[in-house]
Amino acid sequence: MNEIELEAAPGHRLPHIVTVGRYRIGRVMQSIAQSWDGVAQITHVSASFADAVRTVRALDARRPIDALVVAGASGAHVREQVEIPVAMVEVRGLGLLEALMTAKQQTTPDRPRVGLVSFDAPSPQLMQFDALFGLGVAQFVYHGAEDAAACVQQLRAANVGAVVAPGLVADLAQQAGIPSVLLYSEAAVRQALNEALLLARHRMAERDRNQWLETVLGELQDGVVAIDAQGRIRALNARMASLLGEPVEALHGRMLAEVSPVLMQGHSQNLQEGTEDVVQLAMRTLVLRRAPLMENGAVAGALLVCRDPAVIQRADRNLRANQRQRGAGVRWSIDDFQGHGACAHRIRELAHRYAASDATVLVQGESGTGKEMMAQGIHRASRRAAQPFLAVNCAALAESLLESELFGYDEGAFTGARRGGKTGLIEAAHTGTLFLDEIGDMPLALQSRLLRVLQEREVMRVGSTTPVPVDVRVIAATHADLADLVERGLFRRDLYYRLAVLRMGMPSLRERGQADVATLAHAMLGRHAGDTSHQVQPLRLERLLDELLALSAGYGWPGNVRELDNWIERLLACGPYLDSEDGATRRQRLLEVFCECAAASRSREEDEAPLQQQARLRDTRQQAERDRVREVLESVQGDQKRACEILGISRATLWRRLKQG
Numbered sequence: 041m042n043e044i045e046l047e048a049a050p051g052h053r054l055p056h057i058v059t060v061g062r063y064r065i066g067r068v069m070q071s072i073a074q075s076w077d078g079v080a081q082i083t084h085v086s087a088s089f090a091d092a093v094r095t096v097r098a099l100d101a102r103r104p105i106d107a108l109v110v111a112g113a114s115g116a117h118v119r120e121q122v123e124i125p126v127a128m129v130e131v132r133g134l135g136l137l138e139a140l141m142t143a144k145q146q147t148t149p150d151r152p153r154v155g156l157v158s159f160d161a162p163s164p165q166l167m168q169f170d171a172l173f174g175l176g177v178a179q180f181v182y183h184g185a186e187d188a189a190a191c192v193q194q195l196r197a198a199n200v201g202a203v204v205a206p207g208l209v210a211d212l213a214q215q216a217g218i219p220s221v222l223l224y225s226e227a228a229v230r231q232a233l234n235e236a237l238l239l240a241r242h243r244m245a246e247r248d249r250n251q252w253l254e255t256v257l258g259e260l261q262d263g264v265v266a267i268d269a270q271g272r273i274r275a276l277n278a279r280m281a282s283l284l285g286e287p288v289e290a291l292h293g294r295m296l297a298e299v300s301p302v303l304m305q306g307h308s309q310n311l312q313e314g315t316e317d318v319v320q321l322a323m324r325t326l327v328l329r330r331a332p333l334m335e336n337g338a339v340a341g342a343l344l345v346c347r348d349p350a351v352i353q354r355a356d357r358n359l360r361a362n363q364r365q366r367g368a369g370v371r372w373s374i375d376d377f378q379g380h381g382a383c384a385h386r387i388r389e390l391a392h393r394y395a396a397s398d399a400t401v402l403v404q405g406e407s408g409t410g411k412e413m414m415a416q417g418i419h420r421a422s423r424r425a426a427q428p429f430l431a432v433n434c435a436a437l438a439e440s441l442l443e444s445e446l447f448g449y450d451e452g453a454f455t456g457a458r459r460g461g462k463t464g465l466i467e468a469a470h471t472g473t474l475f476l477d478e479i480g481d482m483p484l485a486l487q488s489r490l491l492r493v494l495q496e497r498e499v500m501r502v503g504s505t506t507p508v509p510v511d512v513r514v515i516a517a518t519h520a521d522l523a524d525l526v527e528r529g530l531f532r533r534d535l536y537y538r539l540a541v542l543r544m545g546m547p548s549l550r551e552r553g554q555a556d557v558a559t560l561a562h563a564m565l566g567r568h569a570g571d572t573s574h575q576v577q578p579l580r581l582e583r584l585l586d587e588l589l590a591l592s593a594g595y596g597w598p599g600n601v602r603e604l605d606n607w608i609e610r611l612l613a614c615g616p617y618l619d620s621e622d623g624a625t626r627r628q629r630l631l632e633v634f635c636e637c638a639a640a641s642r643s644r645e646e647d648e649a650p651l652q653q654q655a656r657l658r659d660t661r662q663q664a665e666r667d668r669v670r671e672v673l674e675s676v677q678g679d680q681k682r683a684c685e686i687l688g689i690s691r692a693t694l695w696r697r698l699k700q701g
């Protein structure tokens with residue numbers, strides 16, 4: 041045992057060893073412990089039997105004990121009662137002979153016999169020695185503190201001259217005038233301490249390992265429990281403990297079948313390959329996976345993992361979203377839709393009702409009437425609020441782009457397809473809401489693909505043959521009269537019915553009346569004025585706005601609320617110019633501003649004309665330019681330099697115009 045490394049590794053906590061013993065053994069233990077400074081923290085407990093057990097438990101609760109050193113009957117009792125590794129002070133052959141020799145030297149001629157007291161049963165070693173060498177030692181047995189005194193009486197009666205005995209009996213014999221030698225030698229106590237140090241280090245390493253494992257298990261969102269071959273819980277994490285409804289400590293060591301019969305149902309079947317089931321636990325539906333734990337090629341237990349499908353779904357959605365930030369922020373809620381009029385009330389009330397449903401909504405209204413605002417509001421008030429809201433404008437993208445944007449594509453689907461493919465918006469909006477703005481502009485081919493998504497609840501990426509299941513609520517919007525498009529064969533009838541399960545007609549600003557216009561305008565003024573500091577006082581701004589609104593009575597608001605918003609911004613920007621003390625000048629200037637706004641609105645309307653219309657305009661313009669270039673070229677007999685001079689364009693532009701189309 042001398043080879044034990046007694047130095048503690050720097051930075052490591054010292055093992056906590058507790059020695060237990062009263063009387064003489066206690067004193068030996070304490071004296072040896074003094075030389076263990078810096079190797080282990082040794083605490084001595086001077087108690088026996090039940091008292092010793094109580095004190096050890098209290099100490100362990102205060103600072104975990106890594107190993108115990110105990111001796112004799114009391115030691116055996118402590119070992120039975122606590123779950124701490126124990127090193128017993130052993131009586132070995134040579135030590136025993138030494139003790140007997142020391143005792144023999146203390147006998148007198150009238151009382152020449154040496155007695156040996158052992159706990160519970162006579163020492164078998166001594167019986168062998170006696171048989172071999174004829175030592176003539178008288179053996180006595182005691183069973184506990186209660187009969188120690190009776191044992192000393194027996195020693196007396198047997199005329200024993202000196203005795204080798206455990207601590208209590210040795211002390212009592214000494215008091216009764218019988219010389220006594222402690223059964224446990226100093227060497228035996230030292231040896232037990234060395235053994236305890238090894239046990240302690242082992243336990244500490246095991247504790248560190250368990251702590252590490254517990255940290256790993258604790259980090260898992262799944263509930264995990266490991267059982268042994270008998271079905272006893274050997275390890276589990278906090279998540280599993282919460283599913284089982286008890287603290288981790290209360291579950292350790294218990295039979296899993298008793299704690300949760302449902303987890304053990306059909307457990308033994310096919311464990312070798314592992315199984316997967318759906319179970320009901322703690323009022324949840326969970327996916328339960330069982331895998332065997334092997335030891336030396338045989339099944340020594342099982343690992344059970346309970347996974348919440350919501351966690352799988354969340355991970356799935358994160359994967360699908362693939363870091364897509366688009367539409368991540370939902371800015372509006374239903375109550376942001378302002379207005380006191382009946383129209384505004386009806387819209388808000390309808391939106392709340394639609395939020396409670398999961399059906400597809402078709403929002404119809406002119407540009408700037410708040411269609412997207414309401415789509416966001418419905419999403420935010422729906423059960424999908426915490427899930428993504430993704431928006432796409434079907435009129436803003438060319439057909440092929442819109443297709444890959446919506447449906448995604450597989451790697452190699454077409455030349456230039458991104459490696460690993462791309463997740464489409466429909467997939468990315470899984471569990472959330474997809475807002476399809478300007479649905480009326482969706483090309484017919486894509487309408488068919490969208491219909492399939494709505495009917496089958498699955499999406500097929502471009503270039504793929506495997507459908508991916510999706511759970512998406514669609515809210516579509518259009519400024520066009522979809523029913524009319526259907527009649528003209530420009531929109532699929534079946535898709536129209538699928539989309540228009542719930543309908544919402546957004547009122548234009550002119551339908552909402554002057555009172556609502558004023559409410560909205562003042563609210564917007566408040567919002568914008570708060571954004572920045574303006575040179576005109578708030579009250580004067582309010583007066584300017586009222587005057588501007590009075591001038592606008594009867595105006596058609598083609599750009600609806602968005603146009604009104606622009607008015608307010610312009611009012612703020614031109615505030616210092618408008619804010620004249622003279623009422624007539626003020627009105628004159630406001631009229632200027634109003635006319636500019638109206639003109640801006642008209643030109644914006646043109647800008648915002650559907651893409652196809654714009655494309656048609658572009659084509660017509662290009663055709664006209666090409667014709668003009670050809671005409672001039674003909675007139676100068678193909679002299680390009682001269683044609684460029686006449687047209688006032690560079691040679692490069694001339695070539696580009698000729699090549700167009």
Ligand SMILES: Nc1ncnc2c1ncn2[C@@H]1O[C@H](COP(=O)(O)OP(=O)(O)OP(=O)(O)O)[C@@H](O)[C@H]1O
Pocket residue numbers: 376377378379405406407408409410411412413414477517519560601602605
């Ligand atoms: N009732 C309302 N209360 C407050 N703000 C509104 C209201 N209606 C519309 N708005 C504002 O008008 C602007 C346009 O709204 P939104 O984009 O939702 O309209 P839209 O009908 O979807 O327009 P488009 O068809 O051109 O996309 C937004 O800034 C929105 O905040």
